[in-house]
Amino acid sequence: MVKRQMKSSTTDNDGEINILNENGKRPAEDANKENKKRTRIKNLYRQPTAKELNRLHETENLFNSNLFRLQIDEVLDEVRLTEKTTKRFTVWFNSFREYLLSITEDNVEYDLSEKTLAKHLKASLPVCEKLNKTKAMFQFHKFKDINIVGSYDTGTAINASLLIDLQITVPAETYTKNDSINYRFHKKRAAYLAFIASYLQKSNLVEELKYSWCNMCVTKPVIDLKPSGKLGNYLTVRLNLVCEEEAYKLHRFSPGRNNLRESWLLSEKQENVSEVGPPTPYYNCSVLSDITANINNNFIKETLSNSENLKQAIILLKIWLRQRKLCVSGHIISLLVCCLVQMKRINNIMSSYQIVRNVWIYLKTSKWDTEGLSLCKSEDSPHIEQFLEHFPVVFLDKTGYYNICWQMCNGTYNALRRESELAVDMLDSAKLNSFIPLFMVPISNLTQFDHIVRFQNLQKLKTLVLQRVSKEDKINFGVDELPLVVNNIYKLLTKGLTDRADLILQLVEADFSWPVKKTPEKCKNVGFEEKLSFGLILNPANAIKIVDKGPQANLPEAEQFRLFWGDKSELRRFGDGSHVEACVWNADTFSERRAISTQIVDYLMKLKYDVPQSEIFHICNQLDSLTARKMAACEQSEELSVKVLQTFEEIRRDMRALTQLPLEISAVYGTSSVFSYTNPLPPLPSTSDPRAWRRASTCLIKPPQADKKLYLPPYAQANKAVIELSHSGKWPGEIEAFRCLKAAFHLQISERLTSQYSLPSQAYPTHIDVIKNGLSYRLEIFHPKEVTLLRREVEDGVVKFKESEESIRIQRDTFLLASLRGALHGLHQRHSAFGPTACLFKRWLSSHLLCPSHFPATLAELLTATVFLQPEPLTPPTQPTVGLYRVLQLLVQTDWATQIIFLDFNGDMTPEEIMEIEQKFSNRTEEDPVMCIVTSYDGAMPSIWSSSAPSKQVATRAQVLAKATLAYVEKALLKDTNDNLLPVFVPSYSGYDILIDLNATIVPYFNERIDARPKLPATIDVTNDVIPVLEFNPVEKYLEVLRSAYDEFALFFYDNYGGDVIAVLWKPHINDIREFQITNAHALVPIEGSDKKFKVNIEAIIEDFKILGEGIVKDVRNNS
């Protein structure tokens, strides 16, 4: 349709030009342009055709939006198989088929318990060692044909890492009646596969030939081969064996039947004792999957033939699943779609969007774990209840005997259900363009899960768990031990974590393939390791519970509770008078409470399976140590912030009750980052310094004496807040007079604070300092009139208002910051991980020398807020460490040149406003911010917080750093199981031109550096009556001087949290030859030999660094 329209418009154009030519007028270039414009307008107003109207309406009704539809078309185009590939494959397949069909029948009978066959074939049998005791006689019967099945056949394949399924149907006479038991079937199947593999070895059509376990199931080998030639770069081919339906009667494998004898599995005695054991539905399904394969494939093919929309929907669903790395095969999805067609919930007339949506809605409400789903309509198949007894997830196939989801763990199904629910929510939210998060964003384990439990020694764990598993289960799962172990641990974790976790998902890495000439055991010893971890998504509200309450003590359930929890369960009385069994966990601080799940997992694994704590690796709260203040015995920033906030609440109350003021104080708002829990190093209560001298109620700094060592008071931050006075019309209309009056108010408020509450306070023209409980607060009156007066300009006698630099600054730092701070504070109340996450991100930025003047602190907070307000496709994180990964990912993945982030804290922004801002930034100029983040408080100045910084270069550097950090973290945590992530916070000084070493004694926060040792706090004497030296940061002052003087020559980078090095980077054109201009002769020096050429006097500037930093700078080094 798009193409059609474009075509029609061009033909229109051509037509008109032609007419003009016929008239004899030669259209000039300009006229041509004008014509185009006119035709464009004409195009917009042309009579609509029926087709067009249909499409416009269809889009409105059937799809979410135009954009959504176009995006779907684009992505489908992108994953469609190229014609070249299909053509090549068809050619290859034809010759491959011809070759395979030339295989000859073999009349020799082999005894599979000996090695004769393997020797004869020169290829090993793909069976695991445990099946060696199975005896069977095998004879190769030639198969009839080889077929393409699966996604390639039905036209639902995805172009990326394409896998084409081929299928050979083994003739029924290969198997005898008794082969169904004790893995004889599987062994013969393996022998058959080896026969084909050995034949393929001789072919030149195949470049690489490997066995691998299908779906990690050790009884079901397949051949993976790489076609020779260029085709091998695009795809792999999987050769699978299935069995003719006539081989066995299906009811032999109904869920209640036993096909795996206990004596075979558990003891080494003779095999043919025919006692019948417990039912083996899991084993049965491993056989059934072969027998029923053809029936189900035909059913899918039949339903999907000629149904383009259904196919598109399946492709979309497959993309969606692959981005989420869910272990749900395309086969299951295809069957589900077919099933929904059969149930008449979807049909081909629906658009692909509608189908996908309906599938999600179905999945969201489905109950495969408690009610199951069946494709089978006949009555004589076994009842679904029987399946539900044995399988965690039940989805029966066309025959009614085979559970398609026999290998699916409950965790996978829950994840599927949860993701569907999230998907529907995303589609329904009007503000979000849901396409990108649904289909385009890959989800990694590290960012998705709040807590990942990784088992270090899987072999040991397997034996430990298997010792404690019931015999029935053991027989049911047979030699397939890993799923049994996974299921059991999953059950344990679900029971133990109860409602703390929203999702528990097993993460198994056991895809294994090996060359056909070797046995799997031999290859496994070399460089292959099965890995098992569990990912937990925690419930933010429940995960921090300290107590797990059980049933009341006198109920019979209490006994079970005690049995489950062991010694941890105690009888407790609670405030509401109930006596219940309960488990109490150790956690004092917020950060410890967020990590209670690690305690529970450790405890339960030890109790139930005797797994020592050292073998469980938690990926959870690795970075918590970074949000602790080392000067205060590692108290977490959250707890310290709470103290500041509590005192602030008291001051607020006091302020509002102040009497004898000309105007009442109507409100006090905090603006410092500590008020939204986002200050990594919140102020500590200060002690009055015995060595300071004072003026009025404030400490002064002693100037250095010539012979003595310089003593500086410890750096103390002031918590800043703004005061709002009640309304008055009497403020002066002139800015200096206004400020004078403001100072008078400051003076009076300060006097009243001292006299009414005896709080030490000091007034300044610009602010008031006041101290309470040892914490210092800096208050400033804000009045909108000040901004108005600064903006006022008189032009032709008309008063006009224009933003000036100062008016913007005042508005931003007082009014806007105060409301934003309130919103961020609210955000932290909703998501308790927000504050610590922002702290971590700020520290990360700073540790890479991107101090706030390069990357504003508020922008960092807003980026963090984005992760919590727009977490799609995920849910807001519960762990700050995970939050940091997400922020970094956001930084990396966002295309800042085109994307704008809208942060709507309370849903105040209308679509029109958003449209308008989008329009404004659609064609960005140099002056526009590099990173556009618009909050609902920005008002007339969208993206105010990133307007001055970062520059494009800094933004790019931050992105590069974030990418490297994520790569490191992923490798350290997921591959090396290395706990130490601190290297991520160590800056690299390479690339900087000059390094300025600072005197460690004058650096604020020197003891808070990442490599510093924690200290015990000095005993705090809260009763000090003098305001300490506040906000005296010599390094910051020095940087200010450097930046204002040498801004045109260099950039200065510094770690605000205790860094002792300032890194200097010359601007690129520093060495250029310049001309002399009076207005711009800064730091120029004539080049020797010519009197009209000049260059920048770099040596003198370096000397200036030393001169200006007297007493601060230790050394200035050349870094190149």
Added chain:
Amino acid sequence: MKTQFSFDFRAIQLRITDGSTNPHMIYIKEHLVRDHTADKPSGRTLFIVNVPPYVDEQSITNAFKEAGSIQSVHFSEKPNTINSNTEKFTLGSCKSSFRVCYLVFKKVASLQNALKLKELQPMNLDKHIFLGINKFIHEYNEKVIKPMELKNRIEVFMKRCDEKIKKEIEKEKQLEQEDDEGWITVTKRSKIQSFARTEKVENKIMSKEKKSKKKKELTNFYTFQIRESKMKHIVSLRQKFDEDKKKIAQIKQSRRFKPF
């Protein structure tokens, strides 16, 4: 534009102490402009370009000590700016950067001496400049004011402000009187009511006018109008479609459609 700039400055090194190895170059010449102001008299004023940020009046005097006695020193960020004399209550700290300087000698001869100097004296021999940590400490301590002092400053300043306002009111009152040609100026405080001449008010009036015009029009009344509005709907849909297409093209350009 300034390609034909003739370089008529003298370059000379300005050292801070005797030990300075890599001093900055300053460029000096006689201050010559068409209109000389009283504070920069012709013949006695030396114009200095590229003065480093830490230099203050005392140090520049020290440097030119040999040329003769100095009457006054003016710094400014850009040449030829007129210092505005409006009184300020809040004293902003001056930005440190490279500046230009006007040095006024007491005698004409001193200027000539200065222009002939081969070498300047080090600026900080008497160690008067506060640098680095000392400067910051000094600044911090200076900022702390006793409440009494602050009170006095406020009172003095407010008194002056009040006087200024009083004068203005009187001036306005005078304007209200009929002048020679019989005109009366309407001011804020005059008896004849007028509206405030601000941008906001003007915009308001204009928008009101527009609204009233619109009210008089009939919409969706005639058949052609209904037809038009329908067409407009389609056009808006089309426009949105086009916009989305553009967006897609943009996203496509940044290769965002590769899911894996």
